Amino acid sequence: MIKKTFFILFALFLPFISACSDGPANIFQGYVEGEYVLVSSPIGGTLDSLSISRGDIVSKNAPLFTLERDFEKAAVDEATHGLQRAQDNLANLEKGQRPSEIASIQAQLRQAKASVDLARIEYQRRVKLIAEKTISQEELDRSKSDYDQKKQQVKQFSADLTTARLGARSDEIRGAMAEVLQAQAKLTQAQWNFDQKACSAPCSAFVFDTLYRVGEWIPPGQPAVSLLPPENIEVRFYIPQTLVGKVQQGQHAIVTYDGATKPINVTITYVSPEAEFTPPVIYSSQSRAKLIFMLKASPSQEDAAQLHPGQPVDVTIPDLTS
Incomplete structure (x- = not known):
């Protein structure tokens, strides 16, 4: 399951703020987003033990939590x-x-x-x-x-x-x-029912949140722990429709943010096939400049540790010219 953590309206207006500025045409404002892995048990029960805390770093197959399972035993x-x-x-x-x-x-x-x-x-x-x-x-x-x-x-x-x-x-x-x-x-x-009540980490990840406390009842399929794997951290930004034709997947970009000691190299992994806009939508020569396209870019797992979901960033595409 994927949890969205940023405000979409704020994201939509970022490119227009940039467009109104006098900055270079190949620099765009964006933000960091994370796709969260929500861990749950298909069988409900009382939370018996919680092996991790918010902010921990867990490795793959590390124990996360166990539900009461005397009946299954x-x-x-x-x-x-x-x-x-x-x-x-x-x-x-x-x-x-x-x-x-x-x-x-x-x-x-x-x-x-x-x-x-x-x-x-x-x-x-x-x-x-x-x-x-x-x-x-x-x-x-x-x-x-x-x-x-x-x-x-x-x-x-x-x-x-x-x-x-x-x-x-x-x-x-x-x-x-x-x-x-x-x-x-x-x-x-x-045995399968018994094993399902002891959940472990499906991948190495950062423990973003624990959603229940020991002694609380967890319904079947209800997430109990939210994980953020480093490979699920990405940068999202928007570019005008006049430039989207010059960008493609695999293209190199550079990310900077407040307090950064050095720029972070990212690779563009997604170019949206659909335009987004702010109303009113009138496809005239004056209003079509408002059309924008969302792009996604992924850093290396080492650099991803420096980024945090919701963090504003500046994205520079060196090969892009206006």
């Missing part, structure tokens, strides 16, 4: 635990049953195999006895049925052991993986 903790739970559930499904459960199935399988061996022997014995006609057919059938049941039990426990070692079904694992991704997204969102 609790949300981060909850999301962290939810992610851990989802990850544990997925790991449990992927690795199958526990070793003790597998050992139990293996024991049951061994017991079933022993039982089938005994049932087989009993059945074979009764086959011989039926041939000798010492037992009835009913006893043989009963023995055969018992032998078949024992074999099916062996197949059942073998299948159970294979399933226990495989883990969960693929669709269950896919569902568990989706839960992990959902938990990760919730944690990312909670």
Whole structure:
């Protein structure tokens, strides 16, 4: 966000004051302007701490202020635990049953195999006895049925052991993986909300103003600190429409001001494509001299430290002739 700090009416009349003087035609009155960076949090809250003061010089990423964020911290903790739970559930499904459960199935399988061996022997014995006609057919059938049941039990426990070692079904694992991704997204969102309440400097800058005090409530998006980066300091001045065609971007200019120890070199960075004027506007040969164009010029970052927004200056364009 950009904050304007100078009086536009005063700026509009500066060129006319200069035009009425008997000074050189390539010297124009202007002023220093700053485009401010207003730092805010997208989430509202009570100002918990303010790490800077008005007039400080801060470097990029230096802490500026922190809002109360106990609620956001609790949300981060909850999301962290939810992610851990989802990850544990997925790991449990992927690795199958526990070793003790597998050992139990293996024991049951061994017991079933022993039982089938005994049932087989009993059945074979009764086959011989039926041939000798010492037992009835009913006893043989009963023995055969018992032998078949024992074999099916062996197949059942073998299948159970294979399933226990495989883990969960693929669709269950896919569902568990989706839960992990959902938990990760919730944690990312909670962490973002938590981080937004601790604001740092987006660039190296001069702390122009602090707009709230500790303990005050700051609405969402409301600026709390106003910064002025040196690269955002510029000189604005106006020239008559009769001279604007002789000026272009990149042209060199010189700035002087009251109390200056030496002139400051600047580069013209902007020539307004639209004219400004003072009323009445009558496009005649007499009144069109009132048309003016705004220009912007930027100093080096080192020289910018000597300039202050609102400060009146004189701008000389050496290459400009009337």
